[in-house]
Amino acid sequence: MSSPLLGSVIVETLAAVGVRHMVVCPGSRSAPIALAAAASTMTVHTRTDERSGGFLGLGLARAAGIAAIVVTSGTAVANLHPAVLEAAHSGIPLVVLSADRPLPLIGTGANQTTDQTGIFGNCLVDAALLSSTDATPAAWSQAIARVVHSALGTLTRDPGPVQINAMFGLPLVGTAHHRAVAPRIVPGPPAPPTMLESVDETVVLVGDASATAGAAAGQLAKRARLPLLAEPSSNARVGDNAISTYRELLDTDLGHAIRRVLVYGHPTLSRPVNRMLCRDDVEIIAVTDRARWVDPGHRVSLVTHAVQIPEGDTAWLTAWQEADRRTEQELATRTGIAERLRNLMSAVVAAEPAHLVWGASNTIRHADLARIPVQSTTRCWANRGLAGIDGTIATAMGIALATGQPVTAVMGDLTFLHDIGSLHIPSGQPLPPVRLIVIDDDGGAIFSDLEVAETDSFETMFAMPHRRDLGAIAESFEWPVTRLGLDEAAGAVAAGRLPERGVVVVDATGR
Ligand SMILES: Cc1ncc(C[n+]2csc(CCOP(=O)(O)OP(=O)(O)O)c2C)c(N)n1
Numbered sequence: 001m002s003s004p005l006l007g008s009v010i011v012e013t014l015a016a017v018g019v020r021h022m023v024v025c026p027g028s029r030s031a032p033i034a035l036a037a038a039a040s041t042m043t044v045h046t047r048t049d050e051r052s053g054g055f056l057g058l059g060l061a062r063a064a065g066i067a068a069i070v071v072t073s074g075t076a077v078a079n080l081h082p083a084v085l086e087a088a089h090s091g092i093p094l095v096v097l098s099a100d101r102p103l104p105l106i107g108t109g110a111n112q113t114t115d116q117t118g119i120f121g122n123c124l125v126d127a128a129l130l131s132s133t134d135a136t137p138a139a140w141s142q143a144i145a146r147v148v149h150s151a152l153g154t155l156t157r158d159p160g161p162v163q164i165n166a167m168f169g170l171p172l173v174g175t176a177h178h179r180a181v182a183p184r185i186v187p188g189p190p191a192p193p194t195m196l197e198s199v200d201e202t203v204v205l206v207g208d209a210s211a212t213a214g215a216a217a218g219q220l221a222k223r224a225r226l227p228l229l230a231e232p233s234s235n236a237r238v239g240d241n242a243i244s245t246y247r248e249l250l251d252t253d254l255g256h257a258i259r260r261v262l263v264y265g266h267p268t269l270s271r272p273v274n275r276m277l278c279r280d281d282v283e284i285i286a287v288t289d290r291a292r293w294v295d296p297g298h299r300v301s302l303v304t305h306a307v308q309i310p311e312g313d314t315a316w317l318t319a320w321q322e323a324d325r326r327t328e329q330e331l332a333t334r335t336g337i338a339e340r341l342r343n344l345m346s347a348v349v350a351a352e353p354a355h356l357v358w359g360a361s362n363t364i365r366h367a368d369l370a371r372i373p374v375q376s377t378t379r380c381w382a383n384r385g386l387a388g389i390d391g392t393i394a395t396a397m398g399i400a401l402a403t404g405q406p407v408t409a410v411m412g413d414l415t416f417l418h419d420i421g422s423l424h425i426p427s428g429q430p431l432p433p434v435r436l437i438v439i440d441d442d443g444g445a446i447f448s449d450l451e452v453a454e455t456d457s458f459e460t461m462f463a464m465p466h467r468r469d470l471g472a473i474a475e476s477f478e479w480p481v482t483r484l485g486l487d488e489a490a491g492a493v494a495a496g497r498l499p500e501r502g503v504v505v506v507d508a509t510g511r
Pocket of ligand 1: 360361362387388389412413414415416441443444445446447
């Protein structure tokens with residue numbers, strides 16, 4: 001057995017079980033995997049910074065269904081932790097390939113050597129420990145296939161990140177080729193949908209969700225004539241049933257009349273929604289395509305993967321649609337920054353990009369009030385597993401590289417600054433067609449709507465103004481930059497005047 005052989009078995013087995021994309025970060029201990037990847041049919045993406053590479057892998061895995069990332073030993077592995085956490089909470093099959101030193105060196109103070117098993121705590125759905133000096137190619141292959149199917153949730157419906165920690169002894173470079181064989185896994189058939197009785201005051205709530213889950217929620221709402229309360233990354237915020245201003249209506253008499261909520265995906269955006277999910281006069285039903293569900297109010301009475309409901313009374317839906325129209329009209333009379341941002345988000349949605357990534361913080365919350373298109377082919381994405389402001393640029397790039405289609409990503413200035421390392425793309429790598437629209441309000445605007453806004457330390461401890469020229473930062477990485485005012489930006493988006501690839505800095509400093 002040898003390190004090059006183990007590297008080849010890893011790459012060929014991943015390819016055999018359907019992994020098409022691998023991110024490679026530089027390092028010598030990971031050479032057996034990197035060199036095998038370079039010689040394989042795998043699409044290889046290189047990145048220097050592992051934190052950025054991790055989120056690139058997350059974006060690739062979101063859009064392609066699964067992706068792997070290979071890193072060298074030591075702190076390189078720990079830099080993947082944010083992406084692994086997000087993958088764990090969003091159920092994304094991200095395969096971490098951490099190269100390691102041989103077992104006898106652990107704990108000896110040998111260079112770049114630490115205990116890498118368990119480094120991701122309880123985030124992983126499975127893990128494998130392989131050593132170039134132990135076992136056979138068949139044993140390695142079977143272990144790799146097993147953890148990849150765990151990552152995919154093939155049998156468990158519980159997808160998520162996995163780690164393959166591979167210990168490589170010297171020599172690291174040499175020739176080896178292995179043709180991998182992987183078992184065929186046949187999952188059981190899905191259970192039939194649960195038939196529910198019609199309850200007039202039912203709403204369909206869709207949080208962050210896959211395109212499939214979003215479409216299922218939308219179809220159910222349409223068939224059963226129910227109001228659809230859909231977050232921007234739900235892939236359901238489209239059509240007549242969707243209520244654009246639902247957040248404003250939940251604390252009115254109409255919202256108080258709700259008696260049953262069908263929850264799809266992972267709702268996280270607003271306090272009114274959270275209050276509704278905690279009410280003890282509301283029946284909560286979770287509809288999930290995974291083995292996990294969302295229940296922050298500890299109130300769920302039924303969990304199922306699909307439901308059917310007889311067609312309901314139109315009066316309930318009509319009441320929501322009319323209230324929505326009235327609230328829309330009222331919002332349109334406002335001239336403040338929130339309404340101008342709502343206009344920009346509405347223009348972004350109406351432009352119908354192939355893919356739309358919503359950054360965390362206020363950006364996605366403004367989009368949660370945006371006007372709703374009658375139809376749309378846009379696929380929406382957001383890292384709402386843990387709602388981090390990290391890795392947004394890299395995630396958007398991963399989606400563009402996996403799909404080969406243009407991506408528009410909208411984010412705040414701190415979210416942009418957090419991930420500027422991802423603006424660096426190693427020479428020779430493809431430049432993904434990503435348009436980054438950055439709402440520059442010089443700091444974390446979200447905190448001005450929270451309790452901390454009243455404190456003396458608001459600016460220094462929370463908003464943290466940066467006073468940076470974000471365009472100059474992007475230009476230093478050779479990105480085309482467009483600088484626009486807020487209303488000008490809405491006009492440019494609506495007129496289709498923004499470049500497909502580039503950074504658009506929107507001046508929203510009037511807060
Ligand atoms: C990695 C990470 N660190 C900190 C936070 C806490 N946080 C939430 S929103 C926010 C500010 C974001 O500012 P910006 O991107 O400018 O968006 P805005 O609030 O202006 O919409 C911070 C720091 C987080 N969600 N994720």
